[in-house]
Amino acid sequence: MEFDDVMLGRRSIRGYRPDPVPRALIEEILTIAMRAPSSMNTQPWNFYVVTGEPLDRIRQGNTERMVAGVPQSREFRTGEAFVDHHRDRQVGVAKQLFAAMGIARDDKDKRQDWVMRGFRQFDAPVCIIVTYDRILDGSDDTPFDCGAVTNALVNAAWSRGLGAVINSQGIMQSPVVREHAGIADDQVILKSIALGWPEDDFPANAVVSERKPVEEAAVFVGFD
Template sequence: MEFDEVILGRRSIRGYKPDPVPGDLIEEVLRLAMRAPSSYNSQPYYFHVITGEPLDRIRAGNVGRIRDGHPDAREFRTGQPFAGAHRERQVAVAKQLLGAMGISREDAQGRDEWVLRGFRQFDAPVCIIITYDRLLADSDDTAFDCGAVATALVNAAWSRGLGAVINSQGIMQSPVVREAARVPQDQVIMKSIALGWPDMSFAANTVVSERRTVAEATTFVGFED
């Protein structure tokens, strides 16, 4: 694909075909993603690529702990809940997704099942857990660098015909993930990315989230006539 096709065509995929993804293709995607810039070329990230029985254990553990009322156990800072315009954008994309799936506001069971899909890594055949060195945990550059490589990863995947979605629900119960993925204690679990072949018959995969205009997000200084 041309660069513009990747950037403008990519969307977050939440429904996948069950077909396996070859390991060498995932390695190719990671090789591309790792060209993302990082602070002083620190490259603080690690990738834990999971499929099969270990991934099934993560799905079951996530869902079981949520149903049992375990609190959020993510390891990275989440800050305050979104408010104002940020919350409005969050609600807007949720409405787009639920509307595409035909899940009404009154359908409590349907809404609960939709949330649980996130804890199940959207039933994708592959999950990539991004972690970083614990000794860098106090550096905002580290979170920035992990975000950069995650963005590069989902775009690289799309360029190869794969779909992905960056997902915090999948690592909300980090003890489950750490055990099943064998994440070392000197690494912090940052994000998960569901990965696989897109099932374009899955209605939510047609959703393209809205973006602010350049004018709304940008201030130009020194360009005046």
């Protein structure tokens, strides 16, 4: 695929076929992704690629603890809740997804089931947990670099027919994730990526989230 086709065509995939993803293909995608820019070449990122029974245990523990009301324990800072236009964009994409899935505003059961899909890593056959070296904790460059490599990863996957969605719900219960993914103590859990072959008939997979225009995002200085 041409670069522009990948960037303009990629969508967040939230419905997957159960077919396994070959390890060799994931290794190929990671090899490409790790050519992403890295501040002073520190390359702070690491990846725990989980599938099969260990992933099922993460799904189960994550959802059971959330349903039981166990407070979330994300390891990277969460910040304050979105407000103003950032909140508007968050609500806007949620409305797009609910409309695609036929989930009515007052249908609490379906809305709750949708939330649970996130805690289950959207039932994808693979979960990639992005971590960074704890010795770099507090560095502003570190999450920037991890974001760059994650962006490269999901686009490399898309170029090979795989879908992905970057999410935080799947790592809300970090003790569960650490235990079943075997994450080393010298790593901080940052994000998770659901990965797999897109389910063509899953309505939410057709949703294309809106982007603000360049004239709203960019300030040009010194141009004629």
